[in-house]
Amino acid sequence: MAQITPEMTISSVVDRWPDTARIFARYGLSCASCAISKSETIRAGATGHGGGRVNIEELMRDLNHFADSGKLPDNLPAANATAGMGGMKMRGMAEQKGVKHVIAVMSGKGGVGKSLVAGLLAVGLTRRGFRIGVLDGDITGPSIPRMFGVREKPPVAPDGKSLMPPRSRGGIPVMSMNLLLPDEGEAVIWRGPMVSGAIRQFFSDVQWGELDYLIVDLPPGTSDAPLTVMQALPIDGVVLVTTPQALAAMIVTKAVKLVKQLGGDILGIVENMAYVRMPDGSQNEVFGPSQGLKLVIASNAPLMGKLPIDPEIAHLSDVGQIESYDSPEFEELVNNFLSVAPEKHPQVPVA
Ligand SMILES: Nc1ncnc2c1ncn2[C@@H]1O[C@H](COP(=O)(O)OP(=O)(O)OP(=O)(O)O)[C@@H](O)[C@H]1O
Ligand SMILES: [Mg+2]
Known part of the structure:
Protein backbone atom coordinates (compact mmCIF):
# COMPACT_ATOMS: atom_id res chain seq x y z
CA MET A 1 0.00 0.00 0.00
CA ALA A 2 1.20 3.51 -0.76
CA GLN A 3 2.91 5.11 2.22
CA ILE A 4 2.32 8.63 1.00
CA THR A 5 -1.14 9.85 0.07
CA PRO A 6 -2.22 13.14 -1.51
CA GLU A 7 -4.02 14.05 1.70
CA MET A 8 -0.81 14.17 3.70
CA THR A 9 0.76 17.56 4.28
CA ILE A 10 3.85 18.32 2.24
CA SER A 11 5.76 19.29 5.35
CA SER A 12 4.96 16.00 7.11
CA VAL A 13 6.32 14.06 4.14
CA VAL A 14 9.47 16.19 3.92
CA ASP A 15 9.96 15.90 7.67
CA ARG A 16 9.93 12.15 7.43
CA TRP A 17 11.80 11.80 4.11
CA PRO A 18 13.87 14.99 3.71
CA ASP A 19 15.06 14.01 0.22
CA THR A 20 11.50 14.16 -1.08
CA ALA A 21 12.00 17.94 -1.08
CA ARG A 22 13.90 17.40 -4.31
CA ILE A 23 11.04 15.48 -5.83
CA PHE A 24 8.57 18.19 -4.81
CA ALA A 25 10.90 20.85 -6.17
CA ARG A 26 10.97 19.10 -9.50
CA TYR A 27 7.21 19.33 -9.74
CA GLY A 28 7.35 23.04 -8.98
CA LEU A 29 6.42 22.58 -5.34
CA SER A 30 9.53 23.89 -3.72
CA CYS A 31 10.23 26.31 -0.95
CA ALA A 32 6.93 27.96 -0.26
CA SER A 33 4.94 24.79 -0.08
CA CYS A 34 7.10 22.70 2.22
CA ALA A 35 8.84 25.16 4.47
CA ILE A 36 6.25 27.81 5.08
CA SER A 37 2.92 26.11 4.89
CA LYS A 38 2.62 23.45 7.52
CA SER A 39 -0.98 22.74 6.69
CA GLU A 40 -1.02 22.36 2.92
CA THR A 41 -1.70 18.88 1.62
CA ILE A 42 0.05 17.51 -1.40
CA ARG A 43 -3.19 17.68 -3.34
CA ALA A 44 -3.78 21.32 -2.38
CA GLY A 45 -0.19 22.18 -3.27
CA ALA A 46 -0.39 20.42 -6.60
CA THR A 47 -3.59 22.15 -7.63
CA GLY A 48 -2.51 25.54 -6.29
CA HIS A 49 1.10 26.26 -7.20
CA GLY A 50 1.37 24.42 -10.43
CA GLY A 51 -1.70 26.24 -11.73
CA GLY A 52 -3.32 22.80 -12.03
CA ARG A 53 -0.48 21.62 -14.25
CA VAL A 54 1.21 19.37 -11.71
CA ASN A 55 0.67 15.76 -12.65
CA ILE A 56 -0.33 14.48 -9.25
CA GLU A 57 -0.31 10.80 -10.29
CA GLU A 58 3.31 11.05 -11.39
CA LEU A 59 4.25 13.02 -8.32
CA MET A 60 2.67 10.39 -6.04
CA ARG A 61 4.35 7.61 -7.97
CA ASP A 62 7.80 9.23 -7.55
CA LEU A 63 7.21 9.98 -3.88
CA ASN A 64 6.09 6.46 -3.06
CA HIS A 65 8.85 4.92 -5.07
CA PHE A 66 11.25 6.88 -2.91
CA ALA A 67 9.44 6.00 0.34
CA ASP A 68 9.50 2.30 -0.58
CA SER A 69 12.96 1.97 -2.05
CA GLY A 70 14.92 4.95 -0.72
CA LYS A 71 15.87 5.69 -4.33
CA LEU A 72 15.30 9.04 -5.99
CA PRO A 73 14.02 8.92 -9.56
CA ASP A 74 16.86 8.68 -12.10
CA ASN A 75 15.93 11.69 -14.10
CA LEU A 76 15.88 14.07 -11.12
CA PRO A 77 17.98 17.18 -11.70
CA ALA A 78 20.95 17.54 -9.34
CA ALA A 79 20.07 19.51 -6.24
CA ASN A 80 22.49 22.23 -7.21
CA ALA A 81 21.43 22.38 -10.83
CA THR A 82 19.11 24.97 -12.24
CA ALA A 83 16.05 23.73 -10.43
CA GLY A 84 17.80 24.07 -7.08
CA MET A 85 16.85 26.43 -4.32
CA GLY A 86 15.99 29.42 -6.37
CA GLY A 87 14.28 27.55 -9.16
CA MET A 88 14.46 28.33 -12.86
CA LYS A 89 13.06 31.81 -12.68
CA MET A 90 15.48 32.83 -9.97
CA ARG A 91 18.46 31.42 -11.86
CA GLY A 92 17.45 33.45 -14.84
CA MET A 93 17.37 36.48 -12.59
CA ALA A 94 20.97 35.84 -11.51
CA GLU A 95 22.27 35.20 -15.00
CA GLN A 96 20.66 38.33 -16.28
CA LYS A 97 22.49 40.26 -13.59
CA GLY A 98 25.84 38.76 -14.53
CA VAL A 99 26.09 37.06 -11.15
CA LYS A 100 27.17 33.49 -11.68
CA HIS A 101 26.66 32.00 -8.25
CA VAL A 102 25.00 33.10 -5.07
CA ILE A 103 26.33 31.42 -1.93
CA SER A 115 29.63 37.01 9.21
CA LEU A 116 33.30 36.30 9.70
CA VAL A 117 33.17 33.24 7.45
CA ALA A 118 31.20 35.18 4.81
CA GLY A 119 33.85 37.91 4.96
CA LEU A 120 36.78 35.51 4.87
CA LEU A 121 35.38 33.59 1.90
CA ALA A 122 35.01 36.87 0.05
CA VAL A 123 38.58 37.89 0.89
CA GLY A 124 40.11 34.50 0.08
CA LEU A 125 38.28 34.12 -3.22
CA THR A 126 39.17 37.67 -4.26
CA ARG A 127 42.83 36.85 -3.60
CA ARG A 128 42.49 33.89 -5.93
CA GLY A 129 41.23 36.05 -8.75
CA PHE A 130 37.48 35.51 -8.49
CA ARG A 131 35.11 38.44 -8.79
CA ILE A 132 33.27 38.64 -5.49
CA GLY A 133 30.53 40.74 -3.89
CA VAL A 134 29.14 40.59 -0.38
CA LEU A 135 25.43 41.06 0.28
CA ASP A 136 24.65 41.52 3.95
CA ARG A 146 32.34 47.05 9.95
CA MET A 147 34.59 44.10 9.16
CA PHE A 148 35.48 45.60 5.77
CA GLY A 149 35.74 49.13 7.11
CA VAL A 150 33.09 50.33 4.64
CA ARG A 151 31.06 53.36 5.73
CA GLU A 152 30.26 55.15 2.53
CA LYS A 153 26.61 55.59 1.59
CA PRO A 154 25.89 53.71 -1.61
CA PRO A 155 25.80 56.36 -4.36
CA VAL A 156 23.01 56.40 -6.91
CA ALA A 157 24.11 54.86 -10.21
CA PRO A 158 24.18 56.92 -13.42
CA ASP A 159 20.85 55.35 -14.47
CA GLY A 160 19.26 57.18 -11.51
CA LYS A 161 17.38 54.03 -10.51
CA SER A 162 19.93 51.73 -8.93
CA LEU A 163 22.68 51.97 -6.35
CA MET A 164 26.42 51.49 -6.66
CA PRO A 165 27.77 49.19 -3.95
CA PRO A 166 30.56 50.83 -1.94
CA ARG A 167 33.88 48.99 -2.20
CA SER A 168 36.26 47.79 0.46
CA ARG A 169 39.93 48.78 0.42
CA GLY A 170 40.62 45.63 -1.55
CA GLY A 171 37.87 46.49 -4.05
CA ILE A 172 35.15 44.10 -2.85
CA PRO A 173 31.67 45.56 -3.45
CA VAL A 174 29.55 45.42 -0.30
CA MET A 175 25.88 46.13 0.22
CA SER A 176 24.26 46.35 3.61
CA MET A 177 21.17 47.89 5.15
CA ASN A 178 23.55 49.43 7.62
CA LEU A 179 25.03 51.65 4.93
CA LEU A 180 21.62 53.11 4.21
CA LEU A 181 20.73 53.96 7.79
CA PRO A 182 21.44 57.43 9.16
CA ASP A 183 23.13 55.95 12.23
CA GLU A 184 25.20 52.76 12.30
CA GLY A 185 23.75 51.71 15.63
CA GLU A 186 20.15 51.94 14.52
CA ALA A 187 18.45 48.57 14.70
CA VAL A 188 16.02 47.65 11.98
CA ILE A 189 12.83 46.00 13.09
CA TRP A 190 11.04 45.00 9.94
CA ARG A 191 8.46 42.47 9.05
CA GLY A 192 9.10 39.60 6.68
CA PRO A 193 7.65 41.10 3.48
CA MET A 194 9.66 44.29 3.91
CA VAL A 195 12.79 42.28 4.48
CA SER A 196 12.29 40.22 1.34
CA GLY A 197 11.60 43.39 -0.61
CA ALA A 198 14.79 45.01 0.64
CA ILE A 199 16.91 41.92 0.02
CA ARG A 200 15.53 41.47 -3.46
CA GLN A 201 16.41 45.09 -4.19
CA PHE A 202 19.89 44.56 -2.80
CA PHE A 203 20.21 41.98 -5.48
CA SER A 204 18.40 43.44 -8.44
CA ASP A 205 18.71 47.20 -7.94
CA VAL A 206 22.40 47.25 -7.05
CA GLN A 207 25.04 47.48 -9.75
CA TRP A 208 27.13 44.47 -8.77
CA GLY A 209 28.74 44.15 -12.16
CA GLU A 210 29.98 40.74 -13.29
CA LEU A 211 30.53 38.45 -10.33
CA ASP A 212 31.69 34.87 -9.97
CA TYR A 213 30.26 34.66 -6.47
CA LEU A 214 27.94 36.83 -4.50
CA ILE A 215 28.40 35.84 -0.86
CA VAL A 216 25.31 36.39 1.30
CA ASP A 217 25.53 36.69 5.07
CA LEU A 218 22.24 35.37 6.45
CA PRO A 219 20.57 36.36 9.72
CA PRO A 220 21.11 33.84 12.55
CA GLY A 221 18.72 31.02 13.28
CA THR A 222 16.82 28.34 11.44
CA SER A 223 13.47 30.08 11.34
CA ASP A 224 11.74 32.79 9.36
CA ALA A 225 14.58 35.30 9.20
CA PRO A 226 17.13 33.28 7.17
CA LEU A 227 14.31 31.61 5.25
CA THR A 228 12.92 34.97 4.11
CA VAL A 229 16.32 36.00 2.80
CA MET A 230 17.01 32.69 1.08
CA GLN A 231 13.68 32.75 -0.69
CA ALA A 232 14.31 36.24 -1.98
CA LEU A 233 17.56 35.28 -3.72
CA PRO A 234 18.65 32.74 -6.33
CA ILE A 235 20.88 30.81 -3.93
CA ASP A 236 23.07 28.02 -5.34
CA GLY A 237 24.55 26.62 -2.20
CA VAL A 238 24.84 27.11 1.51
CA VAL A 239 27.86 27.10 3.79
CA LEU A 240 26.99 26.22 7.36
CA VAL A 241 28.94 27.63 10.28
CA THR A 242 28.99 26.28 13.79
CA THR A 243 31.14 26.05 16.89
CA PRO A 244 32.02 22.76 18.58
CA GLN A 245 29.53 23.26 21.36
CA ALA A 246 27.05 20.41 21.34
CA LEU A 247 24.13 22.81 21.34
CA ALA A 248 25.31 24.69 18.30
CA ALA A 249 25.90 21.38 16.55
CA MET A 250 22.40 20.21 17.27
CA ILE A 251 20.92 23.33 15.73
CA VAL A 252 22.99 22.69 12.64
CA THR A 253 20.99 19.55 12.02
CA ALA A 274 37.37 25.03 17.17
CA TYR A 275 40.40 25.48 19.40
CA VAL A 276 42.98 27.93 20.70
CA ARG A 277 46.57 27.56 19.61
CA MET A 278 48.71 27.32 22.77
CA PRO A 279 52.24 28.78 23.03
CA ASP A 280 53.65 25.24 22.97
CA GLY A 281 51.91 24.58 19.65
CA SER A 282 49.19 22.32 21.04
CA GLN A 283 45.49 22.93 20.41
CA ASN A 284 43.24 23.67 23.36
CA GLU A 285 39.65 22.80 22.52
CA VAL A 286 38.01 25.30 24.82
CA PHE A 287 34.50 24.72 23.53
CA GLY A 288 34.79 20.96 23.85
CA PRO A 289 35.98 18.36 21.39
CA SER A 290 35.38 18.83 17.69
CA GLN A 291 31.94 17.85 16.45
CA GLY A 292 33.19 17.76 12.90
CA LEU A 293 32.56 14.12 12.24
CA LYS A 294 29.10 14.26 13.73
CA LEU A 295 28.26 17.25 11.57
CA VAL A 296 29.49 15.56 8.46
CA ILE A 297 27.31 12.57 9.20
CA ALA A 298 24.28 14.70 10.04
CA SER A 299 24.57 16.91 6.98
CA ASN A 300 26.13 14.56 4.47
CA ALA A 301 28.32 17.55 3.51
CA PRO A 302 32.09 17.87 3.86
CA LEU A 303 33.84 19.68 6.69
CA MET A 304 35.10 22.68 4.77
CA GLY A 305 37.29 24.15 7.44
CA LYS A 306 38.15 24.45 11.08
CA LEU A 307 39.11 27.90 12.32
CA PRO A 308 40.83 28.49 15.65
CA PRO A 328 46.99 28.39 7.11
CA GLU A 329 43.52 27.43 8.34
CA PHE A 330 42.01 30.27 6.33
CA GLU A 331 43.88 29.14 3.20
CA GLU A 332 42.59 25.65 3.71
CA LEU A 333 39.03 26.88 4.11
CA VAL A 334 39.15 28.70 0.78
CA ASN A 335 40.79 25.76 -1.00
CA ASN A 336 38.15 23.41 0.31
CA PHE A 337 35.40 25.80 -0.67
CA LEU A 338 36.73 25.81 -4.21
CA SER A 339 36.88 22.04 -4.32
CA VAL A 340 33.12 21.79 -3.75
CA ALA A 341 31.92 25.11 -5.19
CA PRO A 342 29.91 25.28 -8.40
CA GLU A 343 32.67 27.22 -10.19
CA LYS A 344 36.27 26.23 -9.66
CA HIS A 345 38.36 28.45 -11.88
CA PRO A 346 38.50 32.21 -12.08
CA GLN A 347 37.24 33.59 -15.34
CA VAL A 348 40.06 34.93 -17.38
CA PRO A 349 38.82 38.37 -18.32
CA VAL A 350 38.45 38.86 -22.04
CA ALA A 351 40.69 41.75 -23.06
N1 LIG B 1 37.68 32.36 15.06
C1 LIG B 1 37.52 33.52 15.70
N2 LIG B 1 38.50 34.02 16.47
C2 LIG B 1 38.33 35.19 17.15
N3 LIG B 1 37.22 35.94 17.09
C3 LIG B 1 36.21 35.48 16.33
C4 LIG B 1 36.31 34.26 15.60
N4 LIG B 1 35.15 34.09 14.94
C5 LIG B 1 34.38 35.14 15.23
N5 LIG B 1 35.00 35.98 16.07
C6 LIG B 1 34.46 37.22 16.64
O1 LIG B 1 33.26 36.87 17.31
C7 LIG B 1 32.25 37.83 17.06
C8 LIG B 1 31.05 37.14 16.40
O2 LIG B 1 31.39 36.75 15.09
P1 LIG B 1 30.42 37.04 13.87
O3 LIG B 1 29.88 38.40 13.95
O4 LIG B 1 31.10 36.62 12.63
O5 LIG B 1 29.27 35.98 14.24
P2 LIG B 1 27.82 35.82 13.59
O6 LIG B 1 27.51 34.37 13.61
O7 LIG B 1 27.77 36.50 12.28
O8 LIG B 1 26.95 36.61 14.62
P3 LIG B 1 25.41 37.12 14.46
O9 LIG B 1 24.59 35.94 14.75
O10 LIG B 1 25.31 38.19 15.48
O11 LIG B 1 25.27 37.61 13.05
C9 LIG B 1 32.88 38.92 16.21
O12 LIG B 1 33.31 39.95 17.04
C10 LIG B 1 34.07 38.22 15.56
O13 LIG B 1 35.10 39.11 15.27
MG1 LIG C 1 26.54 38.11 11.67
Missing part, protein backbone atom coordinates in the same frame (compact mmCIF):
# COMPACT_ATOMS: atom_id res chain seq x y z
CA ALA A 104 24.68 31.90 1.45
CA VAL A 105 26.43 31.55 4.79
CA MET A 106 24.15 30.26 7.49
CA SER A 107 24.23 29.07 11.09
CA GLY A 108 21.70 27.72 13.51
CA LYS A 109 22.90 29.86 16.34
CA GLY A 110 23.90 33.51 16.56
CA GLY A 111 27.41 34.67 17.26
CA VAL A 112 29.21 31.62 15.93
CA GLY A 113 31.14 33.51 13.26
CA LYS A 114 28.82 33.49 10.28
CA GLY A 137 21.36 39.72 4.41
CA ASP A 138 21.34 40.31 8.14
CA ILE A 139 19.62 43.65 8.02
CA THR A 140 19.75 44.23 11.78
CA GLY A 141 23.51 44.05 12.28
CA PRO A 142 26.50 46.08 11.14
CA SER A 143 28.98 43.15 11.00
CA ILE A 144 29.81 43.11 7.30
CA PRO A 145 30.42 46.83 6.70
CA LYS A 254 17.91 21.78 11.97
CA ALA A 255 19.60 24.07 9.47
CA VAL A 256 20.43 21.09 7.30
CA LYS A 257 16.79 20.14 7.27
CA LEU A 258 15.72 23.67 6.39
CA VAL A 259 18.07 23.85 3.41
CA LYS A 260 16.89 20.43 2.23
CA GLN A 261 13.31 21.59 2.46
CA LEU A 262 14.21 24.44 0.18
CA GLY A 263 15.50 21.86 -2.25
CA GLY A 264 19.07 23.11 -1.87
CA ASP A 265 22.54 21.87 -1.15
CA ILE A 266 24.85 22.35 1.77
CA LEU A 267 28.26 22.81 0.20
CA GLY A 268 30.12 22.27 3.45
CA ILE A 269 30.41 22.95 7.13
CA VAL A 270 32.84 25.29 8.85
CA GLU A 271 33.68 24.65 12.44
CA ASN A 272 34.64 28.01 13.90
CA MET A 273 36.34 28.68 17.24
CA ILE A 309 39.89 31.24 18.06
CA ASP A 310 42.38 33.81 16.89
CA PRO A 311 42.74 37.22 18.60
CA GLU A 312 43.96 38.54 15.26
CA ILE A 313 40.57 37.78 13.72
CA ALA A 314 38.73 39.62 16.48
CA HIS A 315 41.07 42.58 16.20
CA LEU A 316 41.06 42.87 12.42
CA SER A 317 37.27 42.60 12.17
CA ASP A 318 36.88 45.29 14.82
CA VAL A 319 39.10 47.74 12.97
CA GLY A 320 37.73 47.01 9.51
CA GLN A 321 40.84 45.27 8.21
CA ILE A 322 39.70 41.71 7.71
CA GLU A 323 41.31 41.86 4.27
CA SER A 324 44.76 41.73 5.93
CA TYR A 325 44.08 38.41 7.63
CA ASP A 326 46.17 35.40 6.80
CA SER A 327 46.50 31.96 8.32
